[in-house]
Amino acid sequence: MNILIVDDHEPNLYLLESLLKGNGHQVISAPHGKKAFEIVQAGDIDLVITDILMPVMDGFQLCRRIKNDPVLTAIPLIFYTATYTGPQDEAFALKIGADRFIVKPCEPDVLITAVNEVMAAAQKGQSAVSGPVIEEEEAYKLYSERLVTKLEQKMQEAEREIETRKKMETELRQSQAQLIHARKMESVGRLAGGVAHDYNNMINVIMGFAELALEKISPKDPLYSDIQEIIRAARRTSDMTRKLLTFARRQEVSPRVLDLNETIDGMLKMLDQVTGKDIRLSWHPKPGLWDLFMDPSQIDQVLLNLCVNAKDAVDTAGRVVVETDNTRLDDHFCSRHPGFIPGDFVTLTVTDDGCGMDDQTRERIFEPFYTTKAPEKGTGLGLATVYGIVKQNHGFIQVTSTPQQGTRFILYLPRYVKTAAMSD
Ligand SMILES: Nc1ncnc2c1ncn2[C@@H]1O[C@H](COP(=O)(O)OP(=O)(O)OP(=O)(O)O)[C@@H](O)[C@H]1O
Ligand SMILES: [Mg+2]
Structure with a gap:
């Protein structure tokens, strides 16, 4: 046939x-x-x-x-x-x-x-x-009806397909942007780390000789205050290089098992002072918080930077909320958040109702020396150190911000689980 x-x-x-x-x-x-x-x-x-x-x-x-x-x-x-x-x-x-x-x-x-x-x-x-x-006439009438209905159905199918494609393209663009950002931060980190290391050595030499010179002259000598200025500038530079080394994850650390709630409890007085009396600082510790394995001084650095930024963003009067929580990231979440890996995390969230930021700013905030503040107010190294610390501890950062409404930083730090080998 x-x-x-x-x-x-x-x-x-x-x-x-x-x-x-x-x-x-x-x-x-x-x-x-x-x-x-x-x-x-x-x-x-x-x-x-x-x-x-x-x-x-x-x-x-x-x-x-x-x-x-x-x-x-x-x-x-x-x-x-x-x-x-x-x-x-x-x-x-x-x-x-x-x-x-x-x-x-x-x-x-x-x-x-x-x-x-x-x-x-x-x-x-x-x-x-x-x-x-x-009959011919009826055939034509029915034919047109059938064709229109079918074409409408095809159009709907095509529209659905276009929607799906658009969604896939957006997801692909987001992953690519994330990859480019991660690579950029990686190379900036390598460069900054190398330079900071050499700088640090030279700054120590400058400070050492300046202090020696200071010992040799009388405080009444007109050079005395000049040398003091050299020492002050050298200290500031040394402070910056330390931050750069932290960003580049080249800072030596002494991690230990810690309860994030306890560490933050110990910082509250200082944070209250930092934020000032016009800003309401709320603290919501999650009971039964999982352990972390981190250097506690790194927590201090992270929280201090986030709170100082929140205070600057709030400016006069407003609210800053610090929270902790236990969070499990599953495959579904990670497939929608490029760069995240599934697992158990302790989250540290800092939310303010300050000035917020636009998308262009948000994309650059972790770059060293990126600042929107006046030169005497910011060096642009605060979030770079936060980034370095979180990465060094294999964590992730999520930032959401709306101009004029506020900003939320969520830090995901991996949960510490005692293994059998470590138990005794
Ligand atoms: N909570 C926030 N709300 C609005 N913008 C923020 C917030 N946190 C950071 N930013 C933006 O990110 C930029 C970079 O922040 P980062 O802490 O790295 O540097 P800085 O605060 O400008 O200077 P430094 O921390 O070195 O004193 C800020 O200049 C600001 O534009
Ligand atoms: Mg800052």
Whole structure:
């Protein structure tokens, strides 16, 4: 038996062809109704299986051409389509002379049985419907209706696909941006770490000689205060290089098991002073907080920097909230947050209702020397040290901020779990 299959989608043709050939049929294929009609006219086709929506000429038109042609009308035709919009589709197909209407996907057995039944009936000269049973005008009306409904469905499918693609593209862009940011921070860190290390040595030499010189002269000497200035500047520089080394994760640390709540409790008085009396500092420790394995002085550095920033952002009067919590990051969360790895984390959250920041600022805040403050107010090293400390401890930072509303920093620090080897 020679079967002509008509579909504009190559993989559909391939599947159908394999199935029919596997059942002993000869198969010819066409990408649209016009080509199919030419093949049918050339003769030797025993059955047509056609899709509906196709370019150049759709399946409905192909069916009408065949069934309205006295020479071809006896050739049986099956619609095999995925764009099913309702029972009207099948009713219309049968009215214009089709022998069967099958909706994809269907079991191979069902399709083969239908093919065999239609062929057997055709051989006996009893096609399910012999020729179209519909007036030309009605056919056109129904045809337009069916086509519009089908096209609407296709449009909706296409819109859904565009939405999905857009979402995937956004996610991809976010991952790429995250990767570029991580690489940039990595190389800035290497550079800063190398430079800071050499600077530190030289600053120590400058300070050492300046202090020696100071011992040799009287405080009344006009040079005395000049040398004091040299020492002060050298100390500030030394402080900056220390921060750079922290950013570059080259600061030596002495980690130990600690309870973050206790460490913060011990800092509250100092933090209260830092934020000042016009800013309300609230502290919400999570009871039963998991342990951390960290150098406590690093917690001091992190929290101090975050609170000073919050105070600067709030400016005159406002609120700063410090909280801790236990958080489990699962695969679902990490797939939506590039750079995060699943696991158990202790979170430290600092929220303020200050000036907030725009996206451009937020993207750069962890870069060393990035500051929006006046030179005497900020060096832009505070968050760089926070970043270095969190990374050194294999943690993550999440920042959300809205201009004029406030900012939230969430630090995820890995939970410490005592292993059997460490238990005694
Ligand atoms: N809580 C916050 N609200 C609004 N903007 C913030 C906040 N924290 C940081 N920023 C922005 O990030 C920038 C960088 O902060 P970072 O702490 O690294 O440097 P700095 O505070 O400017 O200077 P330094 O900390 O060295 O004194 C700030 O200048 C500010 O623009
Ligand atoms: Mg700061």
